[in-house]
Amino acid sequence: MAFITLNKAHLFHNLDLLCAKAGGKHKVMAVLKDNAYGHGLEIMASLIHAYGIRKIAVKNLQEARLVSSLFDETLVLVEHPTCKEVPSNVSLAIHSYESLLCLERGSSLHVALDTGMHRNGIKEDEIEKTLEYVAHKGLVLKGMFTHFRSADELSSDFFWQRRAFESVKAKTKLLLDTLRLPPIAFHACNSAGLLRSHSLGSDDFARCGISLYGYTTLSPLIGHYDLLPVLSLWGERLSTRVLKKGERVGYGGVYEASHDEVISTYDVGYGDGFFRFDGHEPVVMTNGQKSKGKMSMDSFCLGGEADEVCLFNDANALAQQFKTINYEIITKLSPSLKRIVI
């Protein structure tokens, strides 16, 4: 059965690097959304908890319910706010003023602030009415955050968004005092934002996703970071045959044997969330072997008869080949693949 291995030493190495940069374990919120970027939510949550991280972010309440009991705080990033009860250690990210109005008294929230990405968040001129509503309705405001549109690119965008957030922070602190609301946490940096910064400044923590798993999309001109990929994908041999010279294998018969050769089929396909290759540009395994023919839904072919084969232990080459980013290669992997911690 195809499986994924998760390298605990690599994960802890990445966490060491991120926590050192952020200023401690309490300054890192681990982003475990989308099944922990395809790594497996529950297994990654328990490793991250064992390391000593106490704050996480997930995609929705369904994910929060699976793992929030391990952590002091779980931030739900993309759930439509409803009047449903949520546990007190779970907070919702609020992306517009209107969505505040759905929350019940006592609900915990972090307000997203639009500082220039224009994807989500309230505007600076809505802060006052937002805080007044929070005070009036008895909501528990835990934090305010923003997200950078170009943290991984060599451009000045990162700096003006950071400055905009700093000025809103000052304004918000004054308003909180006036309204007699308790202090809140401010956070802005994702992985790239943290990695390229000297420190978090006056932010309370960074929200780190991709870097935990050993990747960055930061421009190499900005810096090189010693991150180690955590996940490897393995296939197991289903069958082996001899392909005679001139015989073709798989859908469309794209690959033709130029001489008699031993060929095996392995149990990973695009149904497992691997990108489908069309047989014209082979995928290179970690041992250097090249795939043969088109990938099927649940299998693909390779020369030889090894019992197991590692499809990848670093998503960057595949991201390049399939014209996407490392995030997509790992996040798409099926939750039903077996996960093993090594």
Ligand SMILES: *Cc1c(COP(=O)(O)O)cnc(C)c1O
């Ligand atoms: C996904 C996400 C992150 C993590 O981003 P990385 O680039 O993976 O570190 C941080 N903040 C928000 C709001 C996100 O949606």
